[in-house]
Amino acid sequence: MKKSILLSFFCVAMLLLHAQQRPNVLILYADDLGYGDLSCYGAQHISTPRIDWLAENGLRFTNAHCTGSTCTPSRFSILSGRYAWRKKGTNILPGNANLTIPTDITTLPKVFQHAGYTTAVVGKWHLGLGDTFPIDWNKEVTPGPKEVGFDYSFIFPATADRTPTVFMENGTILGLDSLDPIQVNYKHAYPGELTGKNHPEMLKIKSSQGHDGHIVNGIGRIGFMEGGKRAEWTDEELGYTFNTKAIDFIDQSLQEKKPFFLYYAIHNIHVPRMPGTAFKGKSQLGYRGDAILEMNHSVGVILDALKDRGLLENTIIIFSSDNGPVLDDGYFDNSAETAAKLGYKPAGIYRGGKYSALEGGTRIPFIVYWPKHVKPNTVSNALFTQVDLMASFAKMLHEKLPLNEFTDSRDYFTTMIGKSDRDRNYIIEQPENMALCIVKDGWKYLTPANGPAILPGVNIESGISQEDQLYNLKNDPRELHNLARAYPQKVAELKKLLEKTKAE
Numbered sequence: 001m002k003k004s005i006l007l008s009f010f011c012v013a014m015l016l017l018h019a020q021q022r023p024n025v026l027i028l029y030a031d032d033l034g035y036g037d038l039s040c041y042g043a044q045h046i047s048t049p050r051i052d053w054l055a056e057n058g059l060r061f062t063n064a065h066c067t068g069s070t071c072t073p074s075r076f077s078i079l080s081g082r083y084a085w086r087k088k089g090t091n092i093l094p095g096n097a098n099l100t101i102p103t104d105i106t107t108l109p110k111v112f113q114h115a116g117y118t119t120a121v122v123g124k125w126h127l128g129l130g131d132t133f134p135i136d137w138n139k140e141v142t143p144g145p146k147e148v149g150f151d152y153s154f155i156f157p158a159t160a161d162r163t164p165t166v167f168m169e170n171g172t173i174l175g176l177d178s179l180d181p182i183q184v185n186y187k188h189a190y191p192g193e194l195t196g197k198n199h200p201e202m203l204k205i206k207s208s209q210g211h212d213g214h215i216v217n218g219i220g221r222i223g224f225m226e227g228g229k230r231a232e233w234t235d236e237e238l239g240y241t242f243n244t245k246a247i248d249f250i251d252q253s254l255q256e257k258k259p260f261f262l263y264y265a266i267h268n269i270h271v272p273r274m275p276g277t278a279f280k281g282k283s284q285l286g287y288r289g290d291a292i293l294e295m296n297h298s299v300g301v302i303l304d305a306l307k308d309r310g311l312l313e314n315t316i317i318i319f320s321s322d323n324g325p326v327l328d329d330g331y332f333d334n335s336a337e338t339a340a341k342l343g344y345k346p347a348g349i350y351r352g353g354k355y356s357a358l359e360g361g362t363r364i365p366f367i368v369y370w371p372k373h374v375k376p377n378t379v380s381n382a383l384f385t386q387v388d389l390m391a392s393f394a395k396m397l398h399e400k401l402p403l404n405e406f407t408d409s410r411d412y413f414t415t416m417i418g419k420s421d422r423d424r425n426y427i428i429e430q431p432e433n434m435a436l437c438i439v440k441d442g443w444k445y446l447t448p449a450n451g452p453a454i455l456p457g458v459n460i461e462s463g464i465s466q467e468d469q470l471y472n473l474k475n476d477p478r479e480l481h482n483l484a485r486a487y488p489q490k491v492a493e494l495k496k497l498l499e500k501t502k503a504e
């Protein structure tokens with residue numbers, strides 16, 4: 001009897017010890033950061049020492065991918081463990097769209113919750129909110145991050161260039177004056193609303209295309225908004241505000257004595273690039289470069305906070321991006337001009353970038369830091385995709401994904417922490433025009449489509465062709481030599497696999 005009591009005490013103690021030792025997990029998810037935008041990935045003309053530190057003390061991937069070359073699909077996939085192209089309405093969303101992630105499925109944050117973690121999202125959301133249209137922004141908007149699995153959320157709803165230009169904390173707009181209720185639409189300006197189209201003289205940064213709606217902080221946005229004057233953000237404070245909220249959440253988790261999962265969706269370096277005043281003009285690369293410096297600083301602030309709290313040793317930190325780079329994404333901020341002058345290549349050696357089907361679209365920086373288990377200063381050339389984070393972390397946490405639930409997520413945990421160099425068996429890349437690409441064993445097949453070779457406005461190579469395209473990425477990483485005619489069997493094999501996956 002006595003023995004069995006002792007034994008159960010021992011088991012409980014072991015369980016507690018195990019619970020205490022479970023690593024915190026922090027995903028630092030940058031916006032529109034290209035493969036060539038960090039000095040640890042070979043960037044010239046810009047220096048990112050705080051992010052480089054993660055690579056020097058961790059594992060840097062050369063062949064890791066987000067699932068889409070735009071924001072919403074990649075974010076949908078990383079959180080839900082599903083390819084976004086399986087679901088309608090998951091392309092770049094307006095700021096008044098409804099929640100795209102079903103609330104009844106297993107998600108990455110729910111896996112952590114189930115394992116006893118406290119979970120949070122801080123930063124950019126861009127996955128829609130609520131389930132009624134139009135959204136009533138003046139009360140708690142639900143479902144949202146909470147129903148997706150985040151205990152705490154401090155977000156902006158869509159992008160910094162889309163209305164509503166407000167913060168939301170746990171579903172409610174921060175600082176909203178009830179006498180000045182908010183309305184949002186994407187069709188027409190409200191009576192008396194100042195827009196970039198009608199008041200260009202009010203703008204401190206001009207739109208090169210598409211951002212001529214609601215004006216806040218001297219910047220025209222996409223969409224319109226009425227009311228909420230006191231709740232609107234100042235762009236220069238976005239970095240500071242999100243850093244502060246991220247650290248507050250970390251402190252909260254310490255108080256709760258729970259390990260944390262924090263998905264910090266950094267707003268930089270998406271447009272409008274309007275970094276904190278201390279960073280303006282500090283790079284040679286216009287506001288885009290300044291935004292990279294601010295992002296590097298934000299990472300440093302979070303690293304320092306973890307170190308001060310003694311958490312750095314037992315926190316897995318992943319740094320990555322949601323899609324490839326773009327220089328002019330709709331504002332004249334001197335980024336395209338400075339890059340052209342200096343020969344700066346934000347996608348590194350790869351062609352294409354944001355929106356495109358070429359490798360620059362989805363091949364992104366991916367760094368894993370975990371001092372206890374990941375060898376410092378190592379490089380992995382394994383094929384890896386962000387859609388696998390859910391199953392990989394489930395494996396780490398000994399959590400079982402429900403067998404009767406479909407997911408695209410697969411366990412590549414050992415690859416993720418550098419204990420193996422096993423490639424993902426194949427990945428699917430989603431460009432903006434939805435003509436999917438598939439990559440397997442170094443071969444990449446691009447589905448034929450109609451459209452321009454160079455995307456107008458952003459001046460990015462789309463990768464679009466009316467013909468089948470097949471590239472051998474190992475010999476031809478720049479996708480210059482179309483081998484589709486020379487290897488018809490390879491084309492057929494990859495096409496078949498793509499169709500089979502689509503039909504799953």
Ligand code: NG6
Nearest residue numbers: 070071072092159161209210329330
């Ligand atoms: C485009 C916007 C671009 C950016 C993008 C979404 C124009 C001309 N372009 O439609 O500025 O907001 O959508 O970016 O309006 S993402 O990273 O969130 O996918």
Ligand code: CA
Nearest residue numbers: 031032071322
């Ligand atoms: Ca993005």
